[in-house]
Amino acid sequence: MTLLPPRWLCATALLALSTACTRTPPAAAVERSVPAKAQGPDAYVLADDVSVRKLAPGVWLHVTVVTLEPFGRVSTNGLIIEDGETSLLVDTGWDARQGALLLDWARDTLRRPVRTAVVTHFHEDRLGGVPALVPHGIPVHGLAETARIATSQGRPGPTETFADTRTVGSLELFFPGAGHAKDNIVVWHKDSGVLFGGCFVKDGAATNLGNVEDADVVAWPASLSRTRQRFPEARVVVPGHGQPGGPELLSHTEALLR
DSSP states (O other), X not given: OOSOOGGGSOHHHHTTSXXXXXXXXXXXXXXXXXXXXXXXXXXXXXXXXXXXXXXXXXXXXXXXXXXXXXXXXXXXXXXXXXXXXXXXXXSOOSSHHHHHHHHHHHHHTSSOOEEEEEOOSSSHHHHTTHHHHGXXXXXXXXXXXXXXXXXXXXXOOOSEEESSEEEETTEEEEOOOOSSSTTOOEEEETTTTEEEEETTSOOTTOOSOOOOTTOOTTTHHHXXXXXXXXXXXXXXXXXXXXXXXXXXXXXXXXXXHO
16 A cells, blocks of 8 residues: 555656555555644654654554545554664655654664664655665665666665565564565564564555555465464564554455455
């Protein structure tokens, strides 16, 4: 779920909104209003379109928002993982301003500056904030295919690439096979039991698969099965959009594919 495919957009929107995840955002991802949220040790509002809240010990869910007509405000999920005296950023927001706000929060509030980042596929809602990381020399991990596609589109992408699996600090990065996109990866944090599925996994309120223009719907079920087999201890599963859940989100995504 994310931005409309390029050919659906008017010329002025094409440049900014050409590479994200959904044609029709599920209701769970559309914010019809933005209620006041209390600042505190477990929830922070960094801007009208950027917030952070604690998901598990040492794990923070960041939610960034973009306005899409006619849907309104569409949100997307990422993580900030505490890793010793530093932190790891999983997905970077829609643009460089949002990415910079996340970096500032990790440094100034969490007191654990981001030392490395991960992007889970090539769409804009995953790597749109990468330009904010470049001046700080923060390495960005992702599939070699993600880097290839980003380069072909003239956008910064992963600087540290891999083919199948990689360990980054306390995180395991795993390519389960094609699904939502041919380069989608999942991110496992064993210490908390949190599995970040990104747009490869749909939230519980989703009633369709969203944009499948870059998807491989034939390979997707087997990729989900490999994910379940590799991470049977997952307790919390975070989709790319909408509310986190448990392992049932993998089954829900399989059901939508059927």
